[in-house]
Amino acid sequence: MSMRSETKMVPTRPVGIVPERDLDHCPVLEASHLGIEFGGLHAVDDFNLVIGKTEIAGLIGPNGAGKTTVFNLLTKVYQPTMGTILLNGRDTAGMNTIQVNQHGIARTFQNIRLFNNMSVEDNVRIGLHNQIKYGMFSGIFRLPTFWKNEKRQHEKAPDLLSILNRQDMADVPAGSLPYGAQRRLEIIRALATNPSLLLLDEPAAGMNPHETEELMQNIVKIRDQFQIAVLLIEHDMNLVMGICEGICVLNFGKIIAKGTAAEIQSNPTVIEAYLGKRKEG
Amino acid sequence: MVSFLTYLVNGISLGSVYAIIALGYTMVYGIAKMLNFAHGDVIMIGGYMAYCAAMYMKLPVIVCVLFAMVICTLLGILIERFAYKPLRMATSLAVLITAIGMSYLLQNAALLIWGSTPKSFPQLFNFGSMKLFDGEMIIPGTSVLTIAANIVIMLLLTWFTGKTKMGKAMRAVSEDKGAAELMGINVNQTISTTFAIGSALAAVAGILLCSSYPNLMPTTGSMPGIKAFTAAVFGGIGSIPGAMIGGILLGIIEILGKAYVSQELGDAFVFAVLIVVLLVKPTGLLGKKIHEKV
Amino acid sequence: MKKISKTTKSNFITYALVIVAFIFCQIWLKGVIPGFKMGKALRGQMVPICVYIVMAISLNLVVGISGELSLGHAGFMSVGAFTGAVASAWLLGAFAMENEILRLIIAMLMGGCIAAIAGVIIGVPVLRLRGDYLAIVTLAFGEIIKNVMNCMYFSLDGGRLYVAFNDPSLPGKMLIDGPKGTKGVSTIASFGMGFALIIVTLIVVLNLINSRSGRAIMAIRDNRIAAESVGLNITKYKMMAFVTSSAICGMAGALYGLNYSSVVATKFNFNTSILVLVFVVLGGIGNIRGSIIAAALLTILPELLREFADYRMLVYAIVLILVMLATNNPKLRLLIDNIVGKIKGGKHSAKEADKA
Numbered sequence: 001m002s003m004r005s006e007t008k009m010v011p012t013r014p015v016g017i018v019p020e021r022d023l024d025h026c027p028v029l030e031a032s033h034l035g036i037e038f039g040g041l042h043a044v045d046d047f048n049l050v051i052g053k054t055e056i057a058g059l060i061g062p063n064g065a066g067k068t069t070v071f072n073l074l075t076k077v078y079q080p081t082m083g084t085i086l087l088n089g090r091d092t093a094g095m096n097t098i099q100v101n102q103h104g105i106a107r108t109f110q111n112i113r114l115f116n117n118m119s120v121e122d123n124v125r126i127g128l129h130n131q132i133k134y135g136m137f138s139g140i141f142r143l144p145t146f147w148k149n150e151k152r153q154h155e156k157a158p159d160l161l162s163i164l165n166r167q168d169m170a171d172v173p174a175g176s177l178p179y180g181a182q183r184r185l186e187i188i189r190a191l192a193t194n195p196s197l198l199l200l201d202e203p204a205a206g207m208n209p210h211e212t213e214e215l216m217q218n219i220v221k222i223r224d225q226f227q228i229a230v231l232l233i234e235h236d237m238n239l240v241m242g243i244c245e246g247i248c249v250l251n252f253g254k255i256i257a258k259g260t261a262a263e264i265q266s267n268p269t270v271i272e273a274y275l276g277k278r279k280e281g
Numbered sequence: 282m283v284s285f286l287t288y289l290v291n292g293i294s295l296g297s298v299y300a301i302i303a304l305g306y307t308m309v310y311g312i313a314k315m316l317n318f319a320h321g322d323v324i325m326i327g328g329y330m331a332y333c334a335a336m337y338m339k340l341p342v343i344v345c346v347l348f349a350m351v352i353c354t355l356l357g358i359l360i361e362r363f364a365y366k367p368l369r370m371a372t373s374l375a376v377l378i379t380a381i382g383m384s385y386l387l388q389n390a391a392l393l394i395w396g397s398t399p400k401s402f403p404q405l406f407n408f409g410s411m412k413l414f415d416g417e418m419i420i421p422g423t424s425v426l427t428i429a430a431n432i433v434i435m436l437l438l439t440w441f442t443g444k445t446k447m448g449k450a451m452r453a454v455s456e457d458k459g460a461a462e463l464m465g466i467n468v469n470q471t472i473s474t475t476f477a478i479g480s481a482l483a484a485v486a487g488i489l490l491c492s493s494y495p496n497l498m499p500t501t502g503s504m505p506g507i508k509a510f511t512a513a514v515f516g517g518i519g520s521i522p523g524a525m526i527g528g529i530l531l532g533i534i535e536i537l538g539k540a541y542v543s544q545e546l547g548d549a550f551v552f553a554v555l556i557v558v559l560l561v562k563p564t565g566l567l568g569k570k571i572h573e574k575v
Numbered sequence: 576m577k578k579i580s581k582t583t584k585s586n587f588i589t590y591a592l593v594i595v596a597f598i599f600c601q602i603w604l605k606g607v608i609p610g611f612k613m614g615k616a617l618r619g620q621m622v623p624i625c626v627y628i629v630m631a632i633s634l635n636l637v638v639g640i641s642g643e644l645s646l647g648h649a650g651f652m653s654v655g656a657f658t659g660a661v662a663s664a665w666l667l668g669a670f671a672m673e674n675e676i677l678r679l680i681i682a683m684l685m686g687g688c689i690a691a692i693a694g695v696i697i698g699v700p701v702l703r704l705r706g707d708y709l710a711i712v713t714l715a716f717g718e719i720i721k722n723v724m725n726c727m728y729f730s731l732d733g734g735r736l737y738v739a740f741n742d743p744s745l746p747g748k749m750l751i752d753g754p755k756g757t758k759g760v761s762t763i764a765s766f767g768m769g770f771a772l773i774i775v776t777l778i779v780v781l782n783l784i785n786s787r788s789g790r791a792i793m794a795i796r797d798n799r800i801a802a803e804s805v806g807l808n809i810t811k812y813k814m815m816a817f818v819t820s821s822a823i824c825g826m827a828g829a830l831y832g833l834n835y836s837s838v839v840a841t842k843f844n845f846n847t848s849i850l851v852l853v854f855v856v857l858g859g860i861g862n863i864r865g866s867i868i869a870a871a872l873l874t875i876l877p878e879l880l881r882e883f884a885d886y887r888m889l890v891y892a893i894v895l896i897l898v899m900l901a902t903n904n905p906k907l908r909l910l911i912d913n914i915v916g917k918i919k920g921g922k923h924s925a926k927e928a929d930k931a
Binding site for chain 3: 373375377381382503510518545548549552553
């Protein structure tokens with residue numbers, strides 16, 4: 001194991017991973033000694049990661065390394081059996097998926113999970129659910145709060161859709177969108193929940209090089225515009241090496257390397273475990 | 282004490298009937314992932330068939346039973362072929378409604394053929410009864426027969442699904458239809474066979490039920506059908522030993538509940554226990570836990 | 576924005592349909608046009624038709640919008656029917672409320688409230704389960720309600736209400752007599768009130784669907800895990816749909832109970848739940864207008880088949896199976912989709928031309 005930062009117990013900020021501009025801010029995420037056991041199997045073990053306030057970070061590793069499990073732990077789809085997660089400095093112990101989302105983590109899914117029978121705009125409105133609130137009775141009896149808030153939602157949804165150039169599709173059922181558009185809609189829906197950390201699970205899967213290029217620009221654009229952090233799982237090394245400031249490599253549930261793109265590319269452990277086999281990068 | 286034991290035996294006997302019906306439900310659910318609501322009515326048809334064979338054709342008992350089983354098997358295969366098979370790809374709700382339609386169809390056909398007045402089911406089995414504790418406790422012969430039949434059926438089914446080629450094919454299809462097909466298993470034939478077996482069991486259950494409660498009506502099958510379905514869920518739907526345990530427990534609870542709690546609330550008691558079990562163990566006593574992959 | 580959204584237009588058609596049908600039925604009922612007067616058998620069906628339409632809409636809220644199969648909705652109808660019958664008799668006996676319309680409204684509201692409470696009690700455990708298990712537990716609750724109602728005794732003696740469980744010895748005039756059901760109910764239900772209830776139900780359900788809460792309910796139906804990931808409170812919204820539905824069922828039940836001088840608890844059995852479910856499925860799951868049409872047609876159908884007397888339920892069963900087979904036949908479906916697509920496509924291009 002070559003990475004010195006691995007041995008440190010306290011979630012300090014390893015230089016070269018959190019971008020310098022974020023050093024003055026509380027990191028958006030500090031996971032320390034995070035782990036989960038499924039019937040004796042350590043699917044994820046001793047996972048430590050710090051993500052700066054406006055960092056784009058990548059989580060890579062061979063298939064079955066436990067990357068999606070990490071996402072499921074961070075969003076509390078699975079309750080971690082050990083370790084702590086600090087979200088904007090606040091401990092998330094005892095929170096469920098819903099509370100974690102309300103405290104700032106939004107995600108997309110590897111196998112797309114849209115609300116297929118609802119329109120694109122309604123999918124975004126669901127994302128805005130906890131931003132723009134009114135009660136059931138205002139809704140049923142069409143009280144003034146209903147009209148006011150519906151109007152706000154109706155105005156905000158196209159704004160969000162326009163970030164990824166989707167505003168023309170507002171009335172189409174989400175399930176009938178082409179694959180790439182569905183992935184983008186999932187990102188917009190996640191953004192609508194006003195997160196401080198956006199988790200993207202293989203956002204470029206199934207996209208052609210041109211679409212991937214556009215996606216890379218969009219991820220950077222989202223980060224710049226919303227001033228949020230992004231953690232992404234991706235197999236497309238061009239994307240990962242191109243936009244991720246810090247990269248974390250996972251194998252068999254354990255972190256085997258952390259660093260910048262250049263560091264990861266030259267790391268012998270990583271090459272042996274992962275890149276070497278695939279003759280990439 | 283003696284009365285308690287009598288109730289217990291009655292409960293096990295009734296529960297054995299539920300268990301045999303529940304086996305049909307659970308096998309069909311396991312393999313076709315559908316709630317075959319018409320199953321309870323196949324029981325009723327089985328009862329009527331045995332009744333006709335015994336009363337009009339004056340056939341010997343064993344032939345009556347076989348006759349009912351053959352007719353019900355054919356009926357089961359026909360129902361599957363014409364009503365359920367075209368819906369293999371449809372939503373489960375569509376299949377459920379079709380099954381309900383089939384249940385109405387069988388009930389009303391029976392109503393037209395045999396009328397609404399209850400038929401008194403003939404005493405097919407004259408074994409006399411067992412007397413225990415100096416004659417204080419009487420166990421009717423039919424109860425003993427029912428329990429014995431249940432044990433035999435259970436053992437046969439366990440052997441069948443575990444050891445035979447068709448049984449293994451059934452398990453494979455219930456696990457993963459697509460993969461089974463790729464392995465060269467004839468899925469349609471396997472599902473047909475499952476319906477055939479379930480319906481044959483329903484005929485047996487119908488005869489046993491009517492032997493203990495000799496009131497045969499077009500609606501005879503519906504309540505035992507619902508309860509047996511409950512029993513299948515109670516034990517963990519899809520599981521053969523689960524159906525057996527669920528059925529027997531349900532029978533015992535029903536008889537004891539009616540005896541000691543309240544005659545009117547016996548059924549409510551059964552369903553209340555079901556609810557409690559499902560809340561503690563959401564997939565039934567022996568059901569497998571299902572994880573949704575994220 | 577000037578554009579009227581598709582849903583608004585669709586809802587408008589639904590309201591218009593109900594209002595037109597009501598006016599038509601009133602003309603038919605009153606015999607305004609000579610020689611065109613409704614027969615007695617059908618006249619007796621007018622309130623039940625309204626009740627079943629409301630039941631179908633409310634069940635569609637649970638099955639279609641919230642995506643949970645309930646097989647016990649007759650239970651809520653039963654609670655409403657018995658509450659309504661008791662409430663009406665009590666209002667008359669204890670408060671001398673002679674106004675029938677007011678009494679009917681209050682009885683229906685009380686039926687709705689008690690059914691909503693039953694909905695909460697049942698919803699809390701039931702909604703923790705999923706799929707077929709949820710269905711079987713709703714079935715179980717439906718049967719339990721039926722059995723419990725069979726053991727309820729209510730009586731009115733000098734303006735005082737007496738209640739007993741499994742004990743028929745109550746003083747005064749019996750209102751509910753255990754297995755014999757409600758007794759001597761003054762039948763104050765009317766077609767007009769049935770119509771009003773349909774409209775109220777439509778307002779509640781359609782407005783709920785097209786609001787923040789309704790969208791949350793549908794999102795949970797479409798993808799539970801994604802809904803959780805965007806911070807929707809699953810239990811809250813599932814409960815909202817379930818309890819709203821049970822309250823509406825209770826109101827429909829109260830109207831039903833006050834339409835007959837006597838109703839027994841076993842009327843609200845599993846078969847009644849299934850009957851309503853059939854309306855919902857045939858009308859199209861999640862399609863409110865479809866539920867209304869299916870409920871109305873299928874309630875009249877057995878009446879129209881009355882000349883076939885014994886065969887009518889058999890025919891009903893066969894029709895049901897054939898409709899299910901036809902609507903789920905992929906080839907036929909494709910054909911229908913194509914035709915619908917063409918009609919809609921035609922309209923669309925016309926609109927485009929208008930804009931230009």
